[in-house]
Amino acid sequence: MTLLRITATRTALRVPFIGTKTTTVTPVSLSARCYSGHPIKVTHYESGWTADGVDDSIKGIEKYCTQTFNKISQVGLSVFPKDLYDVIPRDEAHGRPAHALMLRSHKLQEDQVDPSVRAIARCGAGTNNIPVARMTELGIPVFNTPGANANAVKELVLCGLFLGSRRVIDGINHMKDLGKQGLARERVEKDKALFGGREIKGKRLAVIGLGHIGAATARDAHSLGMDLVGYDPGLSVKSAMKLPRNMDLADSISSAVANADYISLNIPYIKGTPEEGGTHGIIGHAVLRHMKSDAVILNFARGELVDSVAMKEFLDKGGEGRYISDFPDDVLWNHENVVIIPHLGASTGEAEDSAAAMAAETLRLYLEHGTIRHSVNFPDTSLQEKDSNHIRITVVNKNKPGVLSAITDVFAKHGLNIVQQINHSRGEIAYNVIDIEPAAGDSHDFRELQKELTMHDGILSSRIMGGVAGNGYARNIDGTYYA
Ligand SMILES: NC(=O)c1ccc[n+]([C@@H]2O[C@H](COP(=O)([O-])OP(=O)(O)OC[C@H]3O[C@@H](n4cnc5c(N)ncnc54)[C@H](O)[C@@H]3O)[C@@H](O)[C@H]2O)c1
Numbered sequence: 001m002t003l004l005r006i007t008a009t010r011t012a013l014r015v016p017f018i019g020t021k022t023t024t025v026t027p028v029s030l031s032a033r034c035y036s037g038h039p040i041k042v043t044h045y046e047s048g049w050t051a052d053g054v055d056d057s058i059k060g061i062e063k064y065c066t067q068t069f070n071k072i073s074q075v076g077l078s079v080f081p082k083d084l085y086d087v088i089p090r091d092e093a094h095g096r097p098a099h100a101l102m103l104r105s106h107k108l109q110e111d112q113v114d115p116s117v118r119a120i121a122r123c124g125a126g127t128n129n130i131p132v133a134r135m136t137e138l139g140i141p142v143f144n145t146p147g148a149n150a151n152a153v154k155e156l157v158l159c160g161l162f163l164g165s166r167r168v169i170d171g172i173n174h175m176k177d178l179g180k181q182g183l184a185r186e187r188v189e190k191d192k193a194l195f196g197g198r199e200i201k202g203k204r205l206a207v208i209g210l211g212h213i214g215a216a217t218a219r220d221a222h223s224l225g226m227d228l229v230g231y232d233p234g235l236s237v238k239s240a241m242k243l244p245r246n247m248d249l250a251d252s253i254s255s256a257v258a259n260a261d262y263i264s265l266n267i268p269y270i271k272g273t274p275e276e277g278g279t280h281g282i283i284g285h286a287v288l289r290h291m292k293s294d295a296v297i298l299n300f301a302r303g304e305l306v307d308s309v310a311m312k313e314f315l316d317k318g319g320e321g322r323y324i325s326d327f328p329d330d331v332l333w334n335h336e337n338v339v340i341i342p343h344l345g346a347s348t349g350e351a352e353d354s355a356a357a358m359a360a361e362t363l364r365l366y367l368e369h370g371t372i373r374h375s376v377n378f379p380d381t382s383l384q385e386k387d388s389n390h391i392r393i394t395v396v397n398k399n400k401p402g403v404l405s406a407i408t409d410v411f412a413k414h415g416l417n418i419v420q421q422i423n424h425s426r427g428e429i430a431y432n433v434i435d436i437e438p439a440a441g442d443s444h445d446f447r448e449l450q451k452e453l454t455m456h457d458g459i460l461s462s463r464i465m466g467g468v469a470g471n472g473y474a475r476n477i478d479g480t481y482y483a
């Protein structure tokens, strides 16, 4: 743990040796925090992740450790400066504690989240592979990368539109069969009648979910001459302004899909049925019965949104309906009116670079400055760094009465003046960024301050920032102090 006792003057912070190890760090390794260019001495409190014991495995680590699940773009990972971050694949970490986790579609288990993990970043949009509700209980922000891969997905949705209107895949497979038999030239003109299609111009597209992907799909479909209807009960003003001007907006999924020739699903997967507030199986019998028998359903959002059995019944009715999906499906995979793609929506170099870079920048902002943006469970929070000798402390607490005043009381008790602070809440959680500026000549016991702060009943964790990277974090796990 960092910063046990600090003796401050107006021009420099001097930290006397108290713990087992002393390091002198310069402002460069302080990740651009502002200590007016004066080197400060930081003492570690190396207790490891037990209340009192010392864990040798974390001694001497003076960088943030970001661990990756899935293959993450090197362009994105290069956002982490090498002097401040070690970035290692999880299966090469050999028990080294992580400060941040980065992943794509890996299904994260709670036991893969070390007690040292301060943040998790999903390089992509959907966070249903992360136990977000549990991370919120543990006070760990989960980030994603809104819009970073939207263009890639939109392009594959457009590809799906064309695949759904022309029997291109069946035709390609047929030509392979004929080629094998040496009959291609002889049969092509006769057999092409088997694979006739229709045009998308003038057809009606229903876009369910008008966020980054849905809005971009609507814009391009408009340029292709399609007639548009959308449904999104949470439509943001920003997204609404990006929609084609003559797009109809429906007040339910059922009314959006009625009369639509194509339906594009672009909504998040949320556990639970629609009746329970989730989106599991949202495209089931109740919605499918409103669809035209030749409707083409494009699912580049999540497989679980569609009730596969209900979809099979719809496709089996003998109409020309089709289902194009980016996700495996045990029921529909070999249906003649189904096209299954192996989750390729975001698999372009551009999208992988952009999502990884955004995730890395977001993690850096949080780890180095305490800033929160693009989080799916924490409130947006940003407090501009003051150009002075301040020390920044962040606190994650339960959003309930009395905790904020308890936090400020601890600072007052330690004779520390808060020069600026911000407190934002979201649902069950609240987050504070607090800057203090010890008066000239004062001596403060930061180890005790952090323990008192963190062990308050309503507090989940705290960080004293600006010391050695990776240190300065303490958690209150069910009344036990981990630092
Ligand atoms: N195939 C892929 O590789 C791939 C890539 C990126 C995203 N996705 C999926 O697509 C989803 C959307 O991505 P995005 O970047 O557009 O996200 P986004 O957050 O920008 O947009 C999602 C929109 O859906 C709306 N919405 C939520 N629930 C709804 C409901 N029940 N009915 C109608 N609208 C609803 C929201 O209000 C929001 O506007 C992601 O959650 C993810 O599951 C898939």
Ligand SMILES: O=C(O)[C@H](O)COP(=O)(O)O
Residues within 6 Å of the ligand: 104, 105, 106, 123, 124, 125, 126, 127, 149, 343, 345, 346, 347
């Ligand atoms: O939600 C997403 O962003 C997509 O499903 C992409 O997932 P991937 O990064 O595993 O391709």
